[in-house]
Amino acid sequence: MELNINGKAVQTDADPSMPLLWVLRDTLNMTGTKFGCGVAACGSCTVRIDGEAVRSCVMPVAALAGKKIQTIEALGTPDKPHALQAAWIAEQVPQCGYCQSGMLMAAAALLERKLKPTDADIDEAMTNICRCGTYQRVRAAIHRAAGNTQGAQA
Ligand code: FES
Numbered sequence: 001m002e003l004n005i006n007g008k009a010v011q012t013d014a015d016p017s018m019p020l021l022w023v024l025r026d027t028l029n030m031t032g033t034k035f036g037c038g039v040a041a042c043g044s045c046t047v048r049i050d051g052e053a054v055r056s057c058v059m060p061v062a063a064l065a066g067k068k069i070q071t072i073e074a075l076g077t078p079d080k081p082h083a084l085q086a087a088w089i090a091e092q093v094p095q096c097g098y099c100q101s102g103m104l105m106a107a108a109a110l111l112e113r114k115l116k117p118t119d120a121d122i123d124e125a126m127t128n129i130c131r132c133g134t135y136q137r138v139r140a141a142i143h144r145a146a147g148n149t150q151g152a153q154a
């Protein structure tokens, strides 16, 4: 079948029931998307499908024909980082870094839906797990990328 990944048509002969995460990592060598739990609980495997944040470890490729898949590899570049990536650096968000590509993809989906998210919006959208506890910095970086001058709200 054909997948649309980061704006390019990609052919795959993967089993249709194979979750997208394995197709990305094991067959396409796109390892920016991480495996954490494998049961849609942690969010480290988050990609965007037609703009929405989706946990790729439980998304069979058969369900993705005709849909636009975006992975962390296409969020920005070192020369031209996404506003979230620039904010992530400014706020020094990552610790070990393992969960961060999933965090960024979830945040990108949030900002596209909501230009100026509140803390409540962020809490609702950002259900990813970070073992290093970067949640407060994630929140600050999302506010920074959104240009929220009021910063974190109570
Ligand atoms: S690896 Fe997909 S949610 Fe944890």
Ligand code: FES
Residues within 6 Å of the ligand: 094, 095, 096, 097, 098, 099, 100, 129, 130, 131, 132, 133, 134
């Ligand atoms: S930065 Fe280490 S798990 Fe989130």
